[in-house]
Amino acid sequence: MRDVAIVSFAQSNAAREDRNEVEILLPVVKAAVASSQLERSEIGFTCSGSSDFLQGQPFAFVMALDGVGAWPPIKESHVEMDGAWALYEAWVKIQTGEVDSALVYAFGKTSSGDLAEVQALQLDPYCVTQLWPDADSVAGIQARLYMERAGRSERDLAEVAARSLRDAQSNPHAVAKGDRDAEKLLAEPYRTSPLRDHDCPANSDGATAIVVMAGERAKTLCERPVWIRGFDHRIDPPALGARDLTRAPSAEIAAARAGVGDDKVDLAELSAPYTHQELILREALGLADDVRINPSGGTLCAHTMMSCGLNRIGDAAQRIAAGEGDRAVAHASQGHCLQQNMVCVLEGE
Amino acid sequence: MSDLPNALKSIVTPVRLEYDHSAGAAATGFLRGLTQKKILGARTGPGEPVLVPPRGADPRTSELAAELVEVSDKGTVVTYSIVRVPSDNIPFELPYVCATVLLDGANLGFFHVLQNCALDEVRIGMRVQAHWAPDDQLTENVSSIRYFEPIDEPDVPFEQIEEYA
Amino acid sequence: MANLCGVVGIGQTKYDAKRIDVSMPGLVREAALRALEDADLTFADIDAVVIGKAPDMFEGVMLPENYLADAVGATGKPLLRVHTAGSVGGSTANVAISLITSGIHDRVLTLSWEKQSESNAMWGLTVSPPFSVAVVAGAGGFFAPLIRSYIQRSGAPEDTGIRIALKDRLNALKNPYAHLRIEDIDFDKIASSPMLWDPIRYLESCPSSDGACAMVLAREDLAAKAPTPAAWVHGTSMRSEPTQFPGRDSVNPVAGQLAARDLYRQAGIENPRQEIDCAEIYVPFSWFEAMWMENLGFAPENEGWKMVYEGATALDGDFPVNMSGGVLSSNAIGASGMIRYAEAAMQVRSQAGEHQVEGARKALGHAYGGGSQYFSMCLFGKEKP
Structure with missing residues (x-):
């Protein structure tokens, strides 16, 4: 596996935004690219996450291309998932060796509908x-x-x-x-x-952007690159009666495969929209009692659906970069009752 | 499954969701302009291309396009299609002409409908002008321009508009 | 490419206007199980699943792959959902291929689907945000003016579109999965069909179909053991550009040209027309075949239309295009791109039956979407790259 580091992160979250999606996204993407020290044209791949049903219109992500530097044409993809999965797709793309860096973003306006x-x-x-x-x-x-x-x-x-x-x-x-x-x-x-x-979650409107870079070059872009050391995601069956709702089996598998338990964890950012889900996740991820959980306030305090999972990864990376710890676990979830879970283990240089 | 006896083939679940959209800064200026019979485009700064309707950013550079610029309500047809497909939410009688109109002073084609024009006379390069709703019906909606219609001006040669077609 | 990837299983559903004989899970399983059967594998052999489809509004289910997780055997596994507008079937496969070429997984199931009869696709496409006025119905209204521009530019004869449609509709008669199989099809029947979005006639347009398409991908050593020889991936590419900007060429978009060039570079192809044997490309309205022949570098600019006139793109021509009948004959939107890939892979695996191109060794799969702004492509070979 190639070593991939998170080299920059930017976000915007607000209870209700009067700006449209492009206007929300544009400054966030710009900030993430600027603090990555890379030129936009140097970034090899772009991947995003969003949901049409939040916007109430099909192809909600197409307009976003206006605000993210898609001319000249870019290598680009989109997942109809939380942006954390867009980061995963970008990480896979880097693993193929085709590209060395990626811009990942996600956005959502939860205030548009109920x-x-x-x-x-x-x-x-x-x-x-x-x-x-x-x-x-x-x-x-x-x-x-x-x-x-x-x-x-x-x-x-x-x-x-x-x-x-x-x-x-x-x-x-x-x-x-x-x-x-x-x-x-x-x-x-x-x-x-x-x-x-x-x-219950405090719903919000916003966007998140992250730039990742592989290998030695990451060290030249920021003082303390935050390396992705383990990355896995799994899904459980949808039917609410078909699984044990008091556990998150898919989170357990993802945590084991990402190597959460291989070393001491200093802090964790868990995408638990509801309070009890944090407790379920602590158990599923096997986090010790002394792990600092959601120092950002977590998804409970800013539930920008489709970007909150990516935001957890960014939040955790930011704290590691700032020296608040050496090893963090970031988590994203999707679907009702934690149906689908992603675990990302981050370590400081 | 199709050989199930008395298989239930279909059920109907009505879905109704209401959304409260924000027009955003750029579109707000454009829509307010329509209530005064003005077509406002946006650009990132002086000398830069004028985008109508405004898209929030200049897609080529992803720079915020916040400066509003008034353009003419006259323009040139850069391409068109004659539509004969019915749809519940289309308020025009079939067949009708939809066209991309390059408004004078704008650098982006504007998509709307042509009326008062024989179908066999529609052509690329023809000159058209906006037909506005009556003053008391001007709203913050693109339908404040009811349609475009031909005007008596010479056609623009294709070479001059090819870039926008 | 770091690791090689082979297509070892392909499964398609019968495409039809309304597949009311199956539910959504039933539809996706039909394709998935056929692909597994073709590969002589079961769900237990699969490490991860990558699903693609076009807007969720076409079925009225939000993030429907979460609901379909166990129907596609993804329980306890990674599941990704891709959505890149009309190109999604292609980009979904590209993402799945990257899971193999990166060395992360050994076997991946990828699947694209649409069940438009569950909702109202025309409604889904014409939903307009407030402040705007609905001007055109459906995708044809958007693409017809681009075709008008192409005719003006290239001076192509007005019946080019009819000839392309006739070729694809004749090919569809040789494809058992095709949705539209019009037995008495001929030039006059297409020419006299109603004009929908001038210059697009009814029989020059794609239908609305229900359907799914699946492929099983495997890493090199496993693919080499497949019961039917694998189709080897020689390259994949994707490019996007914004919908509209001053000076944009939306007839011959730069994003498509760059994606093609990137693909040929990866596959070591210098003269695509000579070195590639056939292509399945995304043609929802007849004229787009001519336009994409140019965009993909198979014909000089403004001369793509000549290929259909010369019979080059016919099943027995020197460069057959859309041997399956193409999107014009089956259009399960989210699946359409993956069907192009699957049909191209079938050609190099000699699996295409009546619409097989004899001796096909290299075949192109292509998809596009949005306002001709998203492109995804893959080149499949009979031999390893």
């Missing part, structure tokens, strides 16, 4: 979607099962929220933040019991 309702269209179209179960209700079913199996309480979930909101205070890109203890949060009413508002 996100929890839009996500009902991800379920079984013949037998489940007709009921229009919104995403929060489906997550509530998973939370109830998980608490029962793991002996966890609503207080445990509230502790996750309180810590995330507190950490988000130092993250200018988080859209939910604050200093409220679990006691206070538990006094709030339920949204979809056992979940309260603070257990």
Whole structure:
């Protein structure tokens, strides 16, 4: 495998954007390219992630080409997935030896539609979607099962929220933040019991961009390149009754294959839109109690669907680059109840 | 599966989703202009190509195209098609002509419909002008230009517009 | 290329306007199982799955591959979903090929599909954002003006499109999977079919089809053991450019030219017309064959139309194009690009039956999408590169 490093990262997240997708994306891509020290024309491959259903129109990603430097023509691809998978495709492309570097970006405007309702269209179209179960209700079913199996309480979930909101205070890109203890949060009413508002993601609009570079050259582009040491992703069956919702088997496989347990982990950025999912993931990834979880506030505090997974990878890389740790685990997920999971192990030079 | 007795072949699940779109900065200027019978394009700076309608960025450079520039509501047909396919959301009677019009002062073809023109007279290079909605019906929508129609000016030779065709 | 990749299994569904005999999972399984059978493998032999399809709105399911994960045997495996507009079937295969050539996986299943009858594709394509006015219905309205420009530029005779359509529709009669098989097809029947988007006639247009196409890919040593000799990948390429900008040539786009050049460089091809034996290219409206012959470097600029006049692109010509009947005969949008790849691979594996080009050793698969702005290509060879 070729060594590939994350050499730059930029993001934009806001509760509601009045700019269109191109206008949101353009400065983010520009910032990532500028801080990579590379000329746009030097970057070998471009890959992006987004979803038409968020935009409510087909080919939502085509317009984005206006803002990302696609002239003269570029080697480019797009996944209808979270941008973390676009990064994976770019990493694969670098492994083939055809290119040495890539620009990866993702964007999403969750505020355009009713996100929890839009996500009902991800379920079984013949037998489940007709009921229009919104995403929060489906997550509530998973939370109830998980608490029962793991002996966890609503207080445990509230502790996750309180810590995330507190950490988000130092993250200018988080859209939910604050200093409220679990006691206070538990006094709030339920949204979809056992979940309260603070257990559910703070939806946001935004974009994320990352530049990766292979080999020695990465060392010349930044002070401390952050190397991708393990990268794997897996999927579980879709039917909510066909798998154990209290676990994330696909995350377990991905973590094992990415080598999470091979060495000490300093920090982890987990894409858990709901509080209980963070607890499921800690277990699935085998993270020790002393691992710092979601210092950014995580996806719970800025749920820009389609870019939040890539954002986790960027957030983790940024902290390693800044010397806050030497080894990090970044995670992305997709689908209801953590159906599809990706694990990326990052190490500082 | 097709040999299942009494197989259920089809079910209908109506899907209705509502979206609240943002026009964005560039399109906002363009759409506001339409309410005053003005066609505004955008460019990245003086001397740069004028994009109509504005796309937010100049696609060649990905630089923000934020400077608004008024262009003429007259232009030249650079290419066209005669449409005979019905569709629920098309408000024009069949057949009708859709055309790419290079507006005077713009550097990008503008896609719209031609009316008041015999089908066998449509041609590349012909001169046309916007036909606006009545003043009280001008809105922030491209339909404020109801259609384009021919005007009595000499055709533009193909060589002069080939780059935009 | 670091590692070699071979196509060891190919599976197609019957293409039809409405495959109401199967669900979405049933449709994709039909193609996947046929590809596995062709390779004499099972889902257990597959390391990863790469799925492609065009807009989710065509079926009304968001990220439908998550719903289809177990139907394509992806449980516990990596699954990727590619979407690059109309070129998606090609780029999906390119991504799958890269999983082999990078050395990451040994065997990969790749599959592209569309079940347009589950929703309303015309609606899906004509959904317009607010602030704008719907001017044209469907893709034809977008591409017809480009054809008009091509005619003006090249001086091609007006019946070029009819001749191309006739060739493809005759070829489709030799392809059992083709959606449109019009037994009494002839020049007059196409010429007298209704004009839809002038200059495109009804019978010069692609249909809307349900269908899926799958391929099993394997690394060199495994591919060498395939029950039917593998089609070897000699190169893949992809290029994109923005939809519209001042001075853009949307008839002969630079992105397509560059992708072709890159492909030929990888495959060591100097004279494509002579060294490549046949091609399956993405032609949703007849005239595009002539336009792409130029874009791909098989004919000089403004002379692509002559190839159909000379009979070069006919099944018995010196450079057969769209032997399967092409997109004009079967158009399961998301799958159409992969069908081009699969049909090209079938040619070098001598699997194409009645539409086989005798002695085909090198075949091109091609797809494009968006406003003629996304291109993906692959060159398959009978021998290893």
